[in-house]
Amino acid sequence: MFIDDAEGLVFRPPSEAYSFILRATIGCSHNTCTFCPMYKESRFRVRPLDEIDGIIERGAAAYPHIRRLFIADGDALVLRTDQLLHIIEKCYASFPALTRIGAYATPADLNRKTPEELKALHDAGLAILYMGIESGDDAVLTHVNKGTTAAATITAGQKALAAGFKLSAMILLGLGGQERTHEHALHTADVVSAINPTMLSALSLIIPPTVPLYEDVQRGTFTPLTAKGFIRELRELLAHTEMTRPCIFRSNHVSNLAPVGGNLPQDKEKMIQALDLMLPHMDDTTPLLGNIHNF
């Protein structure tokens, strides 16, 4: 829920479904990932603090029972630390039942902040960060213009965890296409293992005609995975993970063909067995632009 008249579409992680959405920024400061349709209609801007304060006050008056709050849009951690601290403190002072604040964070946002700044944000009550890893393969990251590398992503994730945050990381199945599915699976498994996030979600690539990656498909330079390819890639990725601390894994997003979930590392074999049962029944001939339910 939110009180807002700002332009553009609003996005939030599934686990923030009951949160108050506070749009401290509009859009995404990067906004050039070639697979991402999310903020293409929005021109990035930071809202003035007095405008944000007003939204918090009106939100608290309308929804005084709110227990969770999500600072949007795409990468709220791009804000200066003093601005974020002001917003976090104002939220806790205004919403009497508030217990948790979350935000999206890009690897670049996290790496721009010092460990001390991150610790101060965590201690003020910013409890959970959502970071899109997407891929751990540098060639894939470059191809989709993600603006980061595998090494920078690992540093960012480790910094977030060291500061005390819960870290929910997202990876994107199919992002290497048929051309780099193997490298995408192995290198992404390496990156998530090195970070060992609190939660890990595997989403599946959807390529609507509005994103630049669609043109690569039309040109024949990117071949989407088949249904079987998605399951095979998830299997290879899971098999290659080496988590040393508990990590809740989910691939039950609406974009996924096969809902699989469990706790890593202990449920790894069980999840692989479930995928092995599906594999013989999946089509391996038609490249998919996305799960049919999304069109």
Ligand code: SF4
């Ligand atoms: S994937 Fe994330 S960083 Fe990339 S454009 Fe979309 S919201 Fe911005």
